[in-house]
Amino acid sequence: AQSVTQLGSHVSVSEGALVLLRCNYSSSVPPYLFWYVQYPNQGLQLLLKYTSAATLVKGINGFEAEFKKSETSFHLTKPSAHMSDAAEYFCAVSDRGSGNTGKLIFGQGTTLQVKP
């Protein structure tokens, strides 16, 4: 069965600093991996996805993530944080083991705080 672990429930960075949000996955089949962002009082929005093409995936708002099979990781990074990046971030793996339904298994989430 697939699962996701996000290391660090809360990350705080200064504006302009590197953002690194960690995600490790467990999957018995080649995974499809996703990062979603949830701004206050808004729905979940897709940042980027990995579906077995290029291992370095670029998403919206300057975010990117690298799929590392050897480390079973899919960490999210951004070179320079903006105040507007403050939100909750969720890593998710697609549950391809049960009929490829598109069902996502989410991590616990990481709250990103950006300090001026």
Place this chain on the structure above:
Amino acid sequence: GAGVSQTPSNKVTEKGKYVELRCDPISGHTALYWYRQSLGQGPEFLIYFQGTGAADDSGLPNDRFFAVRPEGSVSTLKIQRTERGDSAVYLCASSQTATGANTGELFFGEGSRLTVL
């Protein structure tokens, strides 16, 4: 509408009451998902529809929870005899992808916040 619409946005009810939460997916999306998000947690899968049928209801916590999608579009999540532990944000998502071709993303609504007193 352009996105996934969920109503009500907020629902306060008393323990033991019956609740219905509605989801209107993006037009043309055949797949529809219900998730539950408790405070400080990630979304937890409840049920998945492909068209009118519930293809996977393995996440429903017990028989008090039920969902329907009679015409393959709008879905209703029904909770009977609500308990305080049912308090959460209930999220709906839709997708164009059919079973076996799920490289697409899920489009989420803003959720229905349920509070059971």
